[in-house]
Amino acid sequence: MTGRGYTEGVTVWNGAVRHRPAIVLTCTTTADVVLGVRTARDRGLPLTVRGRGHDWAGRALSDGGLTLDLRPLHEVRVDPGARTAEVGGGASANDVLAAAGEHGLVAATGTIGTVGMAGLTLGGGYGPLAGRTGLAADNLLAAEVVLADGSVVRTDARHDPDLLWALRGGGGNFGAVTSMTVRLHAIPSVVTGLVLYPWHQARQVLERVREAQHTAPADLTIQVGAIAAPDGSPALLVLPTWAGDTATGEDPSGPVQALTRLGAPLLAQLEAAPYAAAIAGRDAMFPDGRYVTIRTRSMPGLVNDVIDVVERFGGRLPTPLSGMTLHHFHGAAAEVATADTAFALRRPHLMAEILGIREAGEPGEPVDSWADAASGALAGSAFPGGYANLLGPEAADQLAGVHGDNLPRLQRIKAAVDPDGVFSATPLPMAAPEPTSGGAPASVEDQLGAGHGRGLG
Template sequence: MPDENSAITAALRALRLRLPAGQVHDSGPGYDDGIALWNGAVQRRPGIVLSCSSTNDVVAGVRAAREFGLALSVRGRGHDYAGRALVDGGLTLDLRPLHGVRVYPEARIAEVGGGASANHLLAAADEHGLVAATGTIGAVGMAGLTLGGGYGPLAGRVGLAADNLLAAELVLADGSVLRTDSHHEPDLLWALRGGGGNFGVVTSMTVQLHAVPAVVTGMVLYPWKQAEQILGRVREAQQDCPDGLTIQVGAVGSPDGSPALLVLPTWSGDLATGTDPSGPVMALSRLGDPVFAELGAVPYAATVAGRDAMFPDGRHVTLRTRSVPGLSPDVIDVVDRFGGELPTPMSGISLHHFHGAAARVAPADTAFVLRRTHLMAETIAVWPTGDAGDKARHWADEASAALAPHAFSGGYANLLGPEATDQIPNIYGDNLPRLQRIKTAVDPDRVFSGTPLPLA
């Protein structure tokens, strides 16, 4: 069997015969750009980066990896903190050129390229007064977000990003191209709605759009000494929460570097209700004595894009996640403790609100199984470079361990790295056997492992 270097050399030669040389990189500026991820702590070096501008390019890449025995990875936008977009010594398919979006306003659907970000999709939809179910940050890739589930500010009204996936085109492990929707290969569509990047390379998706001309959102910052009190009041607000209101809350660094409690609401209902001083949104600015409060009506696309500055490329990141039933006194105690001990001002704890429409989907209807009202806790440790990483990682591990007794046994697949060995076996619950059967049918050699999938 040829060694890795000779396999890479042979694959490079074959790909350069089949594709323009400018798309096939093993060094130089194109290579450097292809391996520069959002998480600067990731130092993996693929043997080849293939820049894919068509489905045929993806087919060529998959077939070359199989022919020459190279490990394969898929890069959407590269926001996965665990760095699974890259594979040491293997072949990385860079889908970022596939970022086109085509909107069909009368049908309220969009065709979205496999390398498109939330910003790409929302900007195109906004031209027609429409929005899509996305995450909180605009630079995140839509395919990766959707395949793992896709928590976001509109989940209470329109469901997860995965719930809005209508169809997809995939390149399978044997290099064949398949389209799945509710009438063609429906089992595979079911698996893509939360089962992660485990079944093929999604080169395009069809997603549902929604008429939400504007949202009422912004942020309210409270001093950390009020955190326990405010979190208790957020719990009350979330327990009596209309579908149109999603309340994200968490610990962040304030402008002076000290911890602060962030309340981040998004209201997607009637604007008059959202801006009413006595309504449920504006009440969130009166839970205590805020140091900053700014809430108002804005286009959804603009507010999602505006949050990108909070998470710039290149910083070093590690992340842990637990899903908890709600802001119980025990959970509040953990958040109060670890939120008050942020290892760096860039670190934080974010509690993503899952309720309403997303919680009314039956657990067996999609691969995403956790369909009861809950909070997805994202404990994110961020540092620029250097020795701060050990302290940051320790803090994230300790916070995750403290939440574990109060959490569900699994977790959010998109945010679980390979170290989460206690959570990975329980991600998919009763849906796991069906996912395993589908995996065996379409990828028996286990070429794809975009997100954790326990295999029998």
């Protein structure tokens, strides 16, 4: 299939992705999604779902398959009284924040705004508000899902709660999410920005960030990483987000402004701003079309071995566009019990995002080798598995550990709603099939057995 619509449908954030589906179905209604799912099943075509196309591994597309393009389903409807938003399956984080911001509300999102809200949420959703609001997945209240047989279900705390549990961190492996209801939060403004330190101060600053993260209140989430300074030299980035009282965030003696005094900064720009503006303002750092490879590990914190790795690999970035960032997981996100959502790693930790980025035409091997080596160097300090939204097919040693003790329950739910593996988004090893008899039951909990499906435990 060719043409302008097709070209737009297969053009995704990572310019290195070259998958070419046979059909791109532009979905403007849930009925279109149902048609696409049934067509793919009838014709034996691989089926993929495209939200905003920001998955670096290109899983929104498959060669010779059928892609459901959900981008037209980007409407966001806010209920300010209930502090919730109904979010279309193709909406970006910017779409959600713009609509919520009209009512003085925000949603839990990732670090930039062009990412699809559904994909981010289904895989977990680390972000600058994690300490205050939890993960994006923790704020998922309900969803409309087209299942592998083409049926449409609405899942919430009372209806098919096992499916809702799976969607909170289990990825897009259970169906096509055409809309979600997400919780919103009253955070009029945040204090955020960046502090940049010269690389020769990296170890000192990281040791001090370690203490700051250890004592940080829930309102303060501190991202840290290695990037290229304007002159191309490596620099240590500290990116805090304060979601509490603005006066405290701006207080020179407070915990936010103290992050400008961890060394002698090259640059310190922290200010109060609407959260939506802060997130949208970072989009220019990650434009479409560059060639991207990502590796990820999750570690207990900035232990000495982790600092050694950041110092070693952050000091020799393979390109000026590449970098390494450590996402801060604490506060509200760490207070959720492991069994309460499919997202399993609930103890305080850092999630490393190792970004190898190059322009088209630049050699890929040095970037890939650097990313692989950095990931390997962190492995000894890391928990099993990793962040599902960032793990690519090369991370075979990590895939089995992604969901920890939650994997068996996820596999049972997968077998109930998609036994043939029609949907495959983020890593989820399939369980061996069990004998079945009779027709399809009406709900997920019916298929899982009486007494199991009514709780999130």
